[in-house]
Each structure stands twice: as structure tokens, then as C-alpha cells.
Amino acid sequence: xxxxxxxxxxxxxxxxxxxxxxxxxxxxxxxxxxxxxxxxxxxxxxxxxxxxxxxxxxxxxxxxxxxxxxxxxxxxxxxxxxxxxxxxxxxxxxxxxxxxxxxxxxxxxxxxxxxxxxxxxxxxxxxxxxxxxxxxxxxxxxxxxxxxxxxxxxxxxxxxxxxxxxxxxxxxxxxxxxxxxxxxxxxxxxxxxxxxxxxxxxxxxxxxxxxxxxxxxxxxxxxxxxxxxxxxxxxxxxxxxxxxxxxxxxxxxxxxxxx
Amino acid sequence: xxxxxxxxxxxxxxxxxxxxxxxxxxxxxxxxxxxxxxxxxxxxxxxxxxxxxxxxxxxxxxxxxxxxxxxxxxxxxxxxxxxxxxxxxxxxxxxxxxxxxxxxxxxxxxxxxxxxxxxxxxxxxxxxxxxxxxxxxxxxxxxxxxxxxxxxxxxxxxxxxxxxxxxxxxxxxxxxxxxxxxxxxxxxxxxxxxxxxxxxxxxxxxxxxxxxxxxxxxxxxxxxxxxxxxxxxxxxxxxxxxxxxxxxxxxxxxxxxxxxxxxxxxxxxxxxxx
Numbered sequence: 001x002x003x004x005x006x007x008x009x010x011x012x013x014x015x016x017x018x019x020x021x022x023x024x025x026x027x028x029x030x031x032x033x034x035x036x037x038x039x040x041x042x043x044x045x046x047x048x049x050x051x052x053x054x055x056x057x058x059x060x061x062x063x064x065x066x067x068x069x070x071x072x073x074x075x076x077x078x079x080x081x082x083x084x085x086x087x088x089x090x091x092x093x094x095x096x097x098x099x100x101x102x103x104x105x106x107x108x109x110x111x112x113x114x115x116x117x118x119x120x121x122x123x124x125x126x127x128x129x130x131x132x133x134x135x136x137x138x139x140x141x142x143x144x145x146x147x148x149x150x151x152x153x154x155x156x157x158x159x160x161x162x163x164x165x166x167x168x169x170x171x172x173x174x175x176x177x178x179x180x181x182x183x184x185x186x187x188x189x190x191x192x193x194x195x196x197x198x199x200x201x202x203x204x205x206x207x208x209x210x211x212x213x214x215x216x217x218x219x220x221x222x223x224x225x226x227x228x229x230x231x232x233x234x235x236x237x238x239x240x241x242x243x244x245x246x247x248x249x250x251x252x253x254x255x256x257x258x259x
Numbered sequence: 260x261x262x263x264x265x266x267x268x269x270x271x272x273x274x275x276x277x278x279x280x281x282x283x284x285x286x287x288x289x290x291x292x293x294x295x296x297x298x299x300x301x302x303x304x305x306x307x308x309x310x311x312x313x314x315x316x317x318x319x320x321x322x323x324x325x326x327x328x329x330x331x332x333x334x335x336x337x338x339x340x341x342x343x344x345x346x347x348x349x350x351x352x353x354x355x356x357x358x359x360x361x362x363x364x365x366x367x368x369x370x371x372x373x374x375x376x377x378x379x380x381x382x383x384x385x386x387x388x389x390x391x392x393x394x395x396x397x398x399x400x401x402x403x404x405x406x407x408x409x410x411x412x413x414x415x416x417x418x419x420x421x422x423x424x425x426x427x428x429x430x431x432x433x434x435x436x437x438x439x440x441x442x443x444x445x446x447x448x449x450x451x452x453x454x455x456x457x458x459x460x461x462x463x464x465x466x467x468x469x470x471x472x473x474x475x476x477x478x479x480x481x482x483x484x485x486x487x488x489x490x491x492x493x494x495x496x497x498x499x500x501x502x503x504x505x506x507x508x509x510x511x512x513x514x515x516x517x518x519x520x521x522x523x524x525x526x527x528x529x530x531x532x533x
Binding site: 077078 | 391398399401404406
């Protein structure tokens with residue numbers, strides 16, 4: 001569905017993405033892992049057209065998007081929903097106005113129809129009775145849920161999650177992970193989750209990719225990824241993966257545990 | 260490599276540092292003008308969101324009315340007092356009404372209104388937009404297929420361009436009123452004579468100059484406020500918001516003074532308006 005081909009991005013002499021290639025198949029939840037500053041969030045910004053790559057191609061459903069601009073890129077963006085790291089809710093609006101924003105901007109729905117969609121999307125993320133609250137009145141977990149409801153408002157084909165569990169307590173993290181899984185099962189959307197939280201990664205992923213020094217160093221299903229002999233990846237698994245994933249009899253894990 | 264060579268050049272001495280600084284300033288001016296032209300283009304592109312414009316008109320106009328009137332009134336009073344004191348030794352204190360009227364209409368009315376709005380509205384536009392930038396709200400707008408220039412800049416730009424001349428009319432009347440009150444109550448000047456002199460010296464050309472200046476100042480305040488708000492990086496944080504807001508107020512004030520000089524030259528010397 002999304003194909004990233006040989007993408008490079010340079011900031012002030014530092015190569016953040018260094019010829020990155022990655023496939024995001026339709027209907028899968030791909031988790032992109034990597035150290036802080038390895039270019040995960042930059043990649044999401046390039047996919048959504050918020051940032052342009054220095055070179056390389058991004059294909060979305062057979063369309064090369066780095067050459068698109070104006071109306072064409074805006075039309076494509078309507079197929080993408082994004083949950084930002086900080087939720088990025090409009091603080092001058094209520095929860096209902098935030099969720100209805102895209103409908104208000106791009107459709108002719110009347111207020112009653114919009115309210116119906118807002119209620120439906122909020123119930124999808126297990127939130128009710130918060131329609132008239134302002135973002136400042138919500139907890140961190142609730143803000144993420146509202147951000148997710150807003151991302152779902154236009155029935156996107158792809159949902160991008162930028163560090164969905166960062167800054168949340170463990171209980172809320174588990175709830176958000178469960179929500180991502182439920183939404184994937186219920187809506188059958190393609191999801192891309194950027195995270196360095198390995199608990200979150202293993203609980204939501206149907207495929208995983210590891211980025212290091214601007215390149216993909218590992219790619220596969222969760223059961224495949226734990227058997228890839230890459231030192232950076234195994235360090236991530238060893239220090240972050242949940243206990244049920246850590247099989248100490250795994251020879252590759254043993255090898256890095258010994259170090 | 261590019262950064263290294265810049266540092267190397269910077270070590271070359273004072274002229275190189277000036278060159279780098281100048282390059283930065285020119286680049287910023289270029290970006291600001293790009294945003295300005297993008298705004299002009301977006302004004303004429305549908306959809307036209309009048310609700311956003313009305314909201315900004317109320318925020319910028321109605322909420323600034325009291326402070327603009329008070330500032331104009333006291334400026335007029337000061338002009339009246341100073342004018343009378345300066346003109347009396349030459350026995351032409353009767354011209355004080357003309358002095359107050361011409362100064363307020365052509366110069367101080369639009370200028371005081373613009374200064375008040377630069378501090379009050381320009382800075383608040385920058386603070387609001389830069390906070391939105393830092394908290395990724397502007398990125399969220401773009402991801403949702405909404406043009407941030409169209410949605411955020413156009414209503415503020417239009418509202419400033421419409422409300423500044425409107426408020427200038429109020430501040431000008433307040434200024435003349437202030438001059439009247441000061442001169443009539445503090446000195447031996449006849450009120451009817453003062454008003455008659457004002458009427459004699461109030462020309463359509465003068466009012467036109469005042470409104471042209473005010474509209475230009477309004478555009479400048481909005482353009483600087485929006486540019487400074489947009490130019491902050493996402494990593495700027497609270498400190499970046501503070502720096503951008505202060506920068507916005509300072510640049511707006513300088514822009515108003517420079518524009519005033521240019522407009523005075525163009526309107527009086529070239530077009531010959533009185």
C-alpha cells in the first residue's frame with residue numbers, strides 16, 4: 001500500500017534517513033522501531049507530505065506522492081489519519097469541534113449529522129460525555145483518544161501513530177495499545193506505529209521494522225523479528241520486550257545476553 | 260560540510276560575520292514576503308470562511324476599541340496642550356485647532372492605533388500561532404488537508420487590514436476630542452472657534468491618507484505577526500514562543516515607522532495629496 005524507496009533526508013549535515021526503503025502492506029499494522037532521533041517521526045512527516053525527502057520516492061496506492069502538491073496532496077491526505085505524539089488537539093476548540101474538524105472543512109454535512117459522526121468516533125475510542133470539554137480539561141490518555149477519534153473522523157485508509165504511548169502511565173499505555181489493536185481488527189485499516197516502546201510494539205504489531213542510522217536493518221513478523229541476528233535490534237528486544245517474548249533459550253538472544 | 264564552511268567563513272573575521280548575518284536577514288525577509296504573497300493568493304481562493312473572519316474582526320476590532328479611544332484621546336490632549344504652549348509666543352495660538360486636527364488625522368491617528376494594535380494584536384497573533392506550531396497543531400491542520408495559510412493567516416490578515424482603518428477613525432475623533440477638551444478647559448480658547456477650525460482643515464485627501472496608512476499598517480502588523488508565529492521551529496518550545504512574540508512586536512513597530520516614512524514620501528511628494 002505504501003512503498004518507501006531509497007529515501008534520504010539530511011538536516012544540517014546530518015543524514016537522518018540514509019537511503020531508507022520500506023514496504024507497508026495493506027491491512028497490516030507495521031511498527032517502526034529505532035532509537036530516539038533515528039528519523040522515525042521524520043519518516044511519518046515525509047509520508048504525510050509535511051516534509052519533503054531530499055531524494056527517493058514514496059508510493060501510496062500506485063501514486064508517487066513526493067511530486068504532488070496543492071489540491072492533489074490535500075486529497076491524498078484525506079485518506080490518512082494521524083495521531084500526533086502530543087495529540088495536537090486544537091486547544092481553542094471543544095472535543096466535538098476537534099473531532100468534527102475535517103467534516104466541517106471538507107463536507108457539507110449538517111450539524112446533526114456531524115454530531116452523529118462525532119459521537120460514533122468517540123465511542124470507537126471508548127470516550128463518551130466529553131464532547132463539550134476543552135482539550136486542557138482532559139488527561140493525557142483522553143487527549144490521545146480524542147486525537148485518535150479525530151484521525152478516524154474521515155474514515156482513513158491508513159492511520160499513522162507517532163509515539164502513541166509516550167508520556168502515559170503503564171495502565172493507560174496498555175489501554176492505548178489495546179485500542180490500536182481493536183481498531184485494526186474492527187476497521188481493517190493499515191496502521192503505521194512509530195515507537196521505541198517495545199511492550200507497545202510487540203502488543204500491536206503484525207509486522208515490525210527496525211531503523212538504524214537512517215536505514216532499515218530488520219523487517220518481518222514479530223515471531224520472525226526476534227530471530228534476526230542484529231545487535232541493535234537484539235538490544236532493543238533484550239532491554240524492552242515483554243517477558244512473554246523473551247525466550248531465554250533462543251540462541252540469538254543468549255548470544256547478546258552473554259555480552 | 261555546508262555548516263563547516265559557514266563556520267570557517269565566520270572565523271575569517273568581522274566582515275564574514277556581517278555577511279552571514281546579512282544573508283540570514285535577507286533569507287528571513289524573503290520567507291516573510293513568500294508568506295505575504297501566499298496570503299494574497301489565498302484571499303481570492305474559495306472556500307471563503309466568513310465565520311473565521313467575523314471571529315477575528317471581533318477579537319481585533321471590538322476588543323481593542325476602548326484602548327484605542329483612550330490612547331487617541333490623551334494623545335490629542337497632549338497635542339492640544341503642547342501646541343498651545345508652543346504657538347502662543349508667536350501669537351498664533353488660534354492655529355492650535357489646525358495643528359491638532361492635521362497632526363491627528365494625517366499622522367498620529369493611524370500611528371497610535373497601529374502602535375496599540377502591534378503590541379496588543381500582533382504579539383498575540385504570534386504567540387497563538389507559534390504555540391500552535393510548537394504543539395504540532397499546524398502540522399495537524401496540514402495532515403487534515405487544510406491549508407494553514409488559508410485557515411489561520413487569511414482571516415487575521417483581512418481582519419487587521421479592515422479593523423485598523425476602522426479603529427483609526429475612532430482614535431482620530433477621540434484625538435480631536437482630546438485636543439478640544441484640553442484646549443477649551445485649560446486655556447482661553449473658544450470651543451466653537453476650535454470646531455470651526457477643525458472643520459475648515461479636515462480635507463477628504465487627509466482622511467484618505469489616514470485610511471491608506473492605517474490599512475498598510477494593519478497589513479504589516481498581521482504579516483509580521485503571522486510570519487513570526489509560523490517561523491518558529493517545532494523544537495523551539497516555550498522559550499521560542501517568547502522570543503518570537505517579542506520579535507514580532509519589535510519588528511512590527513519598526514515596520515510601521517519605516518512604512519510611515521515611505522507612505523509620507525509617496526503620498527505627499529509623489530502623488531501630491533494634502
